[in-house]
Amino acid sequence: MKNRITSLFATTKKDILNVFYTAGFPALHDTVPIAEALAAAGTDIIEIGIPFSDPVADGPTIQQSNKVALDNGMNVKLLLEQVATIRRKGVNIPIILMGYLNPVMQYGVEKFIVDAAQAGVDGLILPDMPVYEYEEEYKALFEQNNLCNTFLISPTTSDERIRRIDAVTEGFIYAVAASSTTGAKSDFTSDQLAYFDKLNKMKLSNPFLIGFGISNRDTFSRAAAHGAGAIIGSAFINLLKSSTNLQADIRQFIEGIKQPSRV
Amino acid sequence: MKYAVDNRGYYGRFGGAYIPEMLYPNVEELRTRYLDILQQEDFRREFDDLLRNYVGRPTPLYHAKRLSEACNAHVYLKREDLCHTGAHKVNNTIGQILVAKHLGKQKIIAETGAGQHGVATATVCALMGMECIVYMGEVDMARQRPNVERMRILGATVVPATSGSKTLKDATNEAMRHWINNPTDTHYIIGSVVGPHPYPDMVARFQSVISEEMRKQLEEAVGNPFPDYVFACVGGGSNAAGAFYHYLNDEHVNLVAVEAAGHGIHSGESAATTALGKPGVLHGSKTLLMQTEDGQVIEPYSISAGLDYPGIGPMHAHLFDVGRVKFVSATDDEAMKAGIELGRLEGIIPAIESAHALAALKQFEFASDDVVVVNLSGRGDKDLETYIRWGKY
Numbered sequence: 296m297k298n299r300i301t302s303l304f305a306t307t308k309k310d311i312l313n314v315f316y317t318a319g320f321p322a323l324h325d326t327v328p329i330a331e332a333l334a335a336a337g338t339d340i341i342e343i344g345i346p347f348s349d350p351v352a353d354g355p356t357i358q359q360s361n362k363v364a365l366d367n368g369m370n371v372k373l374l375l376e377q378v379a380t381i382r383r384k385g386v387n388i389p390i391i392l393m394g395y396l397n398p399v400m401q402y403g404v405e406k407f408i409v410d411a412a413q414a415g416v417d418g419l420i421l422p423d424m425p426v427y428e429y430e431e432e433y434k435a436l437f438e439q440n441n442l443c444n445t446f447l448i449s450p451t452t453s454d455e456r457i458r459r460i461d462a463v464t465e466g467f468i469y470a471v472a473a474s475s476t477t478g479a480k481s482d483f484t485s486d487q488l489a490y491f492d493k494l495n496k497m498k499l500s501n502p503f504l505i506g507f508g509i510s511n512r513d514t515f516s517r518a519a520a521h522g523a524g525a526i527i528g529s530a531f532i533n534l535l536k537s538s539t540n541l542q543a544d545i546r547q548f549i550e551g552i553k554q555p556s557r558v
Numbered sequence: 559m560k561y562a563v564d565n566r567g568y569y570g571r572f573g574g575a576y577i578p579e580m581l582y583p584n585v586e587e588l589r590t591r592y593l594d595i596l597q598q599e600d601f602r603r604e605f606d607d608l609l610r611n612y613v614g615r616p617t618p619l620y621h622a623k624r625l626s627e628a629c630n631a632h633v634y635l636k637r638e639d640l641c642h643t644g645a646h647k648v649n650n651t652i653g654q655i656l657v658a659k660h661l662g663k664q665k666i667i668a669e670t671g672a673g674q675h676g677v678a679t680a681t682v683c684a685l686m687g688m689e690c691i692v693y694m695g696e697v698d699m700a701r702q703r704p705n706v707e708r709m710r711i712l713g714a715t716v717v718p719a720t721s722g723s724k725t726l727k728d729a730t731n732e733a734m735r736h737w738i739n740n741p742t743d744t745h746y747i748i749g750s751v752v753g754p755h756p757y758p759d760m761v762a763r764f765q766s767v768i769s770e771e772m773r774k775q776l777e778e779a780v781g782n783p784f785p786d787y788v789f790a791c792v793g794g795g796s797n798a799a800g801a802f803y804h805y806l807n808d809e810h811v812n813l814v815a816v817e818a819a820g821h822g823i824h825s826g827e828s829a830a831t832t833a834l835g836k837p838g839v840l841h842g843s844k845t846l847l848m849q850t851e852d853g854q855v856i857e858p859y860s861i862s863a864g865l866d867y868p869g870i871g872p873m874h875a876h877l878f879d880v881g882r883v884k885f886v887s888a889t890d891d892e893a894m895k896a897g898i899e900l901g902r903l904e905g906i907i908p909a910i911e912s913a914h915a916l917a918a919l920k921q922f923e924f925a926s927d928d929v930v931v932v933n934l935s936g937r938g939d940k941d942l943e944t945y946i947r948w949g950k951y
Contacts, residue, residue, distance in 0.1 A: 348854040349727065349840060351734045352578040370852040396576055399840045401853030422578040423839065427566075432761055449581040451741050455580070474580060474741045 311524025313340035319369025337548035345394030354478030382415035418443035491521035567755025569876035573753035619775035629926035645936030647678035653764035658745035671726030672863035673705025675749030680714035695725035750794025754842030765800025793865035797935035818860035819887035829858035844881030861890035888917035909936030
């Protein structure tokens, strides 16, 4: 079977919406219905976070969701079961798991790669895994299991390193919009626009999605205009936190974001 | 050196730089430049001058005669407690602030647990006229009030870490987040031999002045630079790294690291990382880490705020792995007794961290001509309240 991520990017070049949420949040078994609602509402990629006790790259919103999920009893094994259930329920859009290395290490990195692919995962984001370690120890196994691996780049990443990351990436690159931890922000600065512009001019072999600070229809369409699409995380977590009707609220949120680009 | 970090930043299977991309340029800048900076003539001159005239080095190596009698060996105390600010921590902050200046940074951030590293950082920032922000767990701020005020008097801003368990681990997370958000003008002064490469090696080099002096002082005192034993307490492990550094290749010198066993190693309230930890990744390096089966970091416990860290530096994890350093532990109870005993026998009230190293002396049978050095990493002024609450003196 073809990888759902590479298939998506082969046919869709603009306005790809990737939505991030934390597994096991707000309640332990919300992981599956949230994925179903996202897919039904027209989300292009589902990115599910593996909760960790010390998420250093995340701002307060996602930190808090990690803590709630861990208190709920979330773990890697249960998440893989939930992903398998999401697939059984007929959700057929790309699913990415994002997680800090330590919980994955304790599960066993090799075992995790194999079991994730088996469960129906299409790609992984392990933000604290060094590029050389991926290349030397895990790249072959990712390929054997038809899994994409996504690295992050930021406005301070050198051109040389962007090229190196592009060379080992399969799928897409996650372009962090600002030198910052995750969290919803209001608008792009001229520096950020120059950075997106630079990425486009570099003619990378992989498409990129823009993330960190995307919160609504406006920021999504502006970000998406500079790349293949954008990633929404903290703003969606905030919605989940305040929602009393997940299905309806998720549909409204996603449709609100996707609407203008479709008109 | 056999036990030195390799060119990729590893000590055996531990170390490396496991960091999100947003931190990569900062850490990479430091990695490519620190060795050059440390070798520059003007850096060396300024570092040595400040250690001598500002910190008060060399610190004495004191032959503790009454303690020696009690232990039936020749016990020497390396008096890091006499450093300016009251602990060895300042050796590292002096070194790192000079590195920051060479890198053209204008602002300094740091994490602190008990407040000793925060005070040492605030001190050197005042000395250099640099802006200083120290992250400290909200819980630690409440229990280490005097150090919070010391930092504020020195002009530092103390920011409470309110996430997680609100202690050292979370203060470190917050400092890393601040660095991610302020990548160009800020240097992060990590206080121990932890964090992504090159921090463990850089901090160990700055602290290595401890064993460099010990060799000379022992040569003068007993005609031989090699003791039979060196004892040091280990939280992250910076004072132990400094005390062991110039003896690592001298395999006949027994090196003993003392971890905090809290209420007992298996009580569920302890910080004995080598006894309880498994390989994992936290704060940028692969090391031994106290964690659940699912890989969530466990909050450690010790009566000593400077030792309750869930990991140890990757260098120590490796030295444990290969058996070069013997790791033992002391409970709260044993450490408090040893601290009070040193007060009575030698007129020195040690930091509770250092009292753990003293407590471990009781676990060894020495030959009567053994030369034993204990690294007395800090003084007990900051711990008076804990001693008072403990009572029994």
